[in-house]
Amino acid sequence: MLTWLQSGLRNTAHDASARTDALLHETTLRLAVTGLSRAGKTVFVTSLITNLLALGRGFDTLPRLHQRLAGQAAGSGAPSRLRSVRLVPPGSSETPLFDHACNLATLTAVEPNWPPRTDDLTETAIELVLDREGTFWKHLGPERLRLEILDYPGEWLLDLPMLNQSFQAWSRETLARLREAPRSLACAAFLEQLPTVEPGARVEHERLRRLHGLYRDGLHACQNEYGLRLLQPGRFLCPGPRADAPFMWFFPLDEVPDHPLRGTTAALLEERFEAYKADMRARFFETHFARFDRQILLVDVLGALHSGRDAFLDTEQALALIAGCLTYKQDWGSLWSRQSAIERVAFVATKADHVPHNHRTNLCHLLRDLVEGAREPVGKQPVSFHTAASVLSTTDTTIEVDGIARDVVRGTPLGSGTAKLFDPGIVPAGRPPKDFWSRRRFVLPVFEPPRMEAGGLKGIPHLGTDEVLTTILSDKL
Ligand SMILES: Nc1nc2c(ncn2[C@@H]2O[C@H](COP(=O)(O)OP(=O)(O)O)[C@@H](O)[C@H]2O)c(=O)[nH]1
C-alpha cells in the first residue's frame, strides 16, 4: 500500500514538473497539410521532415529557414540558433502515424519511386530545439518548437457545407449538378437506376446498397475520367477508417418528402445521411479541424490546367469552397464554438518542377487569382501564396525552336529510364482566357524522382518548401 502511494506521489510530482518545463520551454503548433488527392501532401510532408532532420545534422537543406535562424549574421557563416531536430516518437495517439520512414525508403530506393497513395488522416510530430533570441531570454536556456504535422484529405473539407444541409436540400442540389455533363456521363449508370427507387416504398436493402455502389463508382469516374473535384461526400472518395459501415450506404434521392415515414427508403437514407454528418463532425471537424493552428493548402494547379476546361473550372469551385472553409469563420453550427481560429494559411501550387523557372511566377499569380477571386477579401488571418516542388525531379534548360529560345524542363518519365525534354507551354498569370482551352495540351508526365542517397541523410532536393515553412512559422522562430 505504502509503495503504491509513494509511486503515485512520485508520478504526480514528475507530471507537475514536466508540465512546468513544457510551459516554460515548449511551444506546440498544430500544422495541418491538406489538398485534394494527388495534390502532393504525402510527398510534401516526407520532404519537409527529411530536410528538417538533415538541417539538424548541419546540411543546408532549407536555406530560407537557416537564414532566418542565423538572423543578422546570415551569410557570414554564423551559427544558426537551431541546436537539434528530432522526430518525436509516437505516444498513444489514436490517429494513424504518418509513415515517414516508409515513404522516404521508397523515394530514396535504388530505383526511386513515389510513396503509395493515402486517403486517411495521419499525424507525426517533429521537435526543433532552438537557442533563444536576446541576451535576457538566453538565460532561460533553449526552447523547443514542437510541430504536430497532420496530413488529411482536402476532400473531407468539401463536406463542411453538408453539415448544415438537410438530406432533402443536399439531394436536390447534388442531383441538379449530377444531371449536367460531364457528371451525367460519369454517373450514367446511377442516374439510369435512380428512377427505380421509390422514396415512399418499403426498404429493399440490396437495391439500396447497389444504388449506393453505383453512386460511389460515378463519383470515382467523375474524378478519374473527367478530373472533376467538387464531389460529395468526400469520404466516398477518400474513405479513411470505417469505410464501409452501413451509415455510409446512402445516395441523393429525388423527391424526398418533408417527414418520411419510418421504414421507407427515404427515411432510411435520411437517417444514414444524418449519421454520416454526425460521424464527420465527431471524428474530423470537431476533433481535428477545429484544433489546427496553421494550415498549408496544396493545390495541383498545373494538373488541373492540363486536364481541360471542365476539370479546371470544377477544381476552381472546389478550391473556392475549401479556401472559404479555411479563411472564413462561417456559421457552421456549434463547430466554431470549439474552434480556435486558424492563425495562418499558406496556399501552395505544387509540382512546380514541371515548368521552367520563368513560368513559376505566373503559376503563383494564377493560384492567387483562383483563391482570391473566389471570395473577397480572403479573410483576416495572414495568407500567403507560394510555388513549390517537394522533390525536384527536373532540371531547367533552354532549346531553340525556329531560331527562338524556349525554356523547357528535362526529366525522366517514370519507368522509361531515359531523360526527355518537356515543354509545358505557357502558364497564364490569372484565370485562363476562353481561347486558352482551344490550344492542345497534353497530360503532365509523372517524372521519376531524382537518385538520392539511401536514408536521405543529406536531405531531398526541392524548390520553395523552405519558403513555405519559414512563412507559416515566422512569428514562432
Ligand atoms: N515532379 C514532381 N512530382 C510530384 C511532386 N510531389 C508530388 N508529385 C507527384 O504527385 C503524386 C501524388 O503525390 P502525393 O504526395 O502522393 O499526393 P497526395 O494524394 O496529396 O498525398 C506523386 O505520386 C508524384 O507523382 C514534386 O514535387 N515533383
Ligand SMILES: [Mg+2]
Ligand atoms: Mg497522401
